[in-house]
Amino acid sequence: MSLKVQQTEDGSSTLFSEEFDEIYHSRHGAWQESKHVFIEAGLKHLLAQKTEIHLLEIGFGTGLNALLTLAEVKDSPAQIHYYGIEPLPVDISLIEAMSFPQLEKTPDLKADLRAIHEAEWDKKVSILPNFHLHKIKQKIAEWTTDSLFDLVYFDAFAPSKHPEMWEEEALKYITSLMNKGGVLVTYCAKGYVKRNLKSAGLGVEALPGPPKKREMTRGTKLVGL
Numbered sequence: 001m002s003l004k005v006q007q008t009e010d011g012s013s014t015l016f017s018e019e020f021d022e023i024y025h026s027r028h029g030a031w032q033e034s035k036h037v038f039i040e041a042g043l044k045h046l047l048a049q050k051t052e053i054h055l056l057e058i059g060f061g062t063g064l065n066a067l068l069t070l071a072e073v074k075d076s077p078a079q080i081h082y083y084g085i086e087p088l089p090v091d092i093s094l095i096e097a098m099s100f101p102q103l104e105k106t107p108d109l110k111a112d113l114r115a116i117h118e119a120e121w122d123k124k125v126s127i128l129p130n131f132h133l134h135k136i137k138q139k140i141a142e143w144t145t146d147s148l149f150d151l152v153y154f155d156a157f158a159p160s161k162h163p164e165m166w167e168e169e170a171l172k173y174i175t176s177l178m179n180k181g182g183v184l185v186t187y188c189a190k191g192y193v194k195r196n197l198k199s200a201g202l203g204v205e206a207l208p209g210p211p212k213k214r215e216m217t218r219g220t221k222l223v224g225l
C-alpha cells in the first residue's frame, strides 16, 4: 500500500492513498472536517443524551477522529468504548511525518496520539481511564460482533473511489450493528447514499457541511425497527 503525507488548508496533514487514488480527509482542512462532522455533529450530539458511548469508526486510518474524540472527553465523566475498523493500518512512521499545528500547545494530546497508534491491534486497550480503544484489523463486511453501537463514524473513502462501502447491503449491515436511537455520521451527502441509509432503517438529516462543503449527513436508527 503506497501512502503519502499531504498538507491540507487548515495546516493539518492527511494522507493520500495511491491504491484508492484518494485523500483521507478534505483538502480544505483535515482537522476542521473531522471536528465538524464527527465531533460536533456526532459525538457532542450524543453526549447531550448519554455519557457512556459505544462508538464504531469505519475506516480508522490516521486515528485523527479517535484523537479528537479522546480530546473531547478527557477530564469529563464520559466513558467511550472506541472500536476502530481498519484493514490497512497506517505505519507509525507515517503518522510521525504528519503535522498537526493544532496540537502544538497540547503535548499531552501528542502523547495520546502516539499511544493510540502504539496500542495493540485486535485487543482492548485503555488509553485513558475513560477512553478504551479496540482497533480491529479487518474489513467491515468481514467483521462480526455481539456488540451494538450508539455512534458510528462512517469514514470510508468517497463513493466514487470505494463504491461497495456505500451500497444498500453494506449500510444495512452497519445499521444492524447499531442500537435503536443510535446515530451514524458521515461527510458524504450524496442523494443515493441518503436513500440507502433510509432503506437501511435510519431517519436521515442533511446538516451543514464543514467549510467549503454544503452538506453532511446524520442518520438515526429509528426506534421500533
Ligand SMILES: C[S@@+](CC[C@H](N)C(=O)[O-])C[C@H]1O[C@@H](n2cnc3c(N)ncnc32)[C@H](O)[C@@H]1O
Binding pocket: 023, 024, 025, 034, 058, 059, 060, 061, 062, 063, 064, 065, 085, 086, 087, 088, 138, 139, 140, 141, 155, 156, 157, 158
Ligand atoms: C477516508 S479514509 C479514513 C480516514 C480516517 N478516519 C482518519 O481519520 O484518518 C478511509 C479508510 O477506510 C479504510 N478502509 C478501506 N477498506 C475498508 C473496509 N473494507 N472496511 C473498513 N475500512 C476500510 C482505508 O484503509 C482508510 O483508512
